[in-house]
Every structure is written in C-alpha cells, then in structure tokens.
Amino acid sequence: MEYTIFNDFIEVTVSDVGAELMSIRSKKDGTEFLWQGDPEFWKGRAYNLFPICGRLTEGKYTFEGKTYEMNLHGFVRKSVLDATVLACDKIDFGLRSDAKTMEMYPFEFEYHICYSLVGSTVQMEISVVNHTESTMPFALGGHPGFNVPLAGEGNFEDWKLEFCPECAPVQVVMSDACLTTPERAAFPLEEGKFLPLRHSLFDRDAVILTGASKRITLKSDVSAHSVTVEVPDAMKYLGIWHAPHKEAPYVCIEPWTSLPSYDGEVDDLASKRDMFELSPLASYTLIWAVTVE
Secondary structure, three states, X not given: OEEEEEOOOEEEEEEOEOOOEEEEEEXXXXXEOXXXXXXXXXXXXXXXXEOOOOOOHHHEEEEOOEEEEOOOOEOHHHOEOEEEEEEOOEXXXXXXXXXXXXXXXXXXXXXXXXXXXXXXXXXXXXXXXXXXXXXXXXXXXXXXXEEOOHHHOOOHHHEEEEEEOOOOOEEEEEOOOOOEEEEEEEOOOEOXXXXXXXXXXXXXXXXXXXOOOOEEEEEEOXXXXXXXXXXXXXOOEEEEEOOOOOOOOEEEEEEEOOOOOEOOOOOEHHHOOOOXXXXXXXXXXXXXXXXXX
16 A cells, blocks of 8 residues: 655655655656656665665575575565554554564564655654564665656766765675675765766666765756755665666665675674664664755
C-alpha cells in the first residue's frame, strides 16, 4: 500500500514495502525529483538499508558459530512495514523482528523510519531498538535515486554533484564482484567541490567515497532545480551509482554507515567492520534529509 503526505511545497508518496519513497513532487510546478523505477535501468527508487549495507561475500555471514544468509542491503527493503499516519505531513513505518527475520538476523529488534516534511525538505528519522539481551551489530543506509536531468532540463552530462564544504574524498576501491578491497585511491573533485556526471563513471558499478562532505547537491547551470542530500557524520560512506554500462537517466546518492564485505572474506557479524554495536534494550537514532528546489 502507498501513502501520501504533503505540505504547501511538496507531495511525497511512500510504500509500506520497505518504507520506500516512491515520489517527491513539487506542488509549485509538478516536477518529479525521484527516479520512477523504470525496470530497463533499475526498478528500485529509494531503498532503506538495514541491518547491512551492500553485499556479503557468498551472500552469508557467521555469528556465534552459525551461518546466516542475507540479500544485498539487508531485508528491510523487501519487508512490509506497519504504517502510522501522524499528520498530513508526517508518517512512521515500523518493523519488528519475527520468525522470518530471525532466520536471517538472530536478534530481536524494532526498526522505525519516520518521514516528516519541513518546507521543501523530506526528513528521515531512523530509529533502532535492541530487544535482545546481548549486543546487536547493525548498519544503516539510504539508496535514493534522482532523475537526471531534473524537469527534462539539459542532458545527463549537464548535471553535476556539488560537495559542500570543499573536500578531498578518498575512493574505496571495489572488486569486480562489488565487494570491498583494502585499496584506497584519491578522488579529486573539480575546484575541490564538483563532480561532473558522466555515464562512464559507473562502468565498474558504484563509486564509493569516504571523507566526502556531508552536504551533496545535484545541480546544473542550465536549471534552477536541484536536490540536496544532507547526512550526519555517522554516515561516513557515500555511494554514487546508476546501472553500469547504460545511459541511465538517474543518479543514486547513497549515504551508508558501513561497507560491503571484503572480497573473499565471509564476515563474522560480531567483528564486521564499521558496524554499530547496540547494547541490550538500548536505542539508536539517526536523521538525514533530502531537500528539493
């Protein structure tokens, strides 16, 4: 089922499957900012990632001597969440552990993502509660895609990402299997802040950066429209992606708290790199946002 929230500036639609954003539309001129899931390129729109980000080596991990299997980006994106409409401009989606999730992830938990609209900003507040009597490792991430060009203005190559403030990000070099390697490479930006978009950027799948600014804007000199993604320090990795080897008319701006597994290494979840460790009965909250103009 899909739900729509709105204010004077934007109208936002969210599905209860994965609590996935389905539309971010301007009420001023009708511009659709969110990628609309054309299966020729990528049928997703804006996945929510939990309890992992990216792939696991061989699609599995171990924990306390037992092996578990889990799909790319975790199971929230394919789960049906319970929706609670809080106001015309605010809605919460929740998921509690059950027998199905325990087969993939042996923890009792509660996951919520609350969407609220503030002007032309979509704010996403993610909270996780550990109902297990042991420490619970987990990761969080987002995977929204945005139309390029926006409003049909210009071509794909007329658009760029602007990083604010200026920064010198480092690229996490990925293997051909889209798993992490120990290698890192400088990823210089034009004038320390611009990444011009070109389809060939994604010939080896996603570009994964660390050390990037926490405010990234999709913009163009030929348009007054833009999308800005703002993330907290905890989301220390940034994925930039569209379907490889295609002239796909969108770009994903993906904030992650952790990385895929190292190639050739099946993770033990208790020692998997960059995972949050939530104490028994504790909770954790993270907020990030998308602003459209």
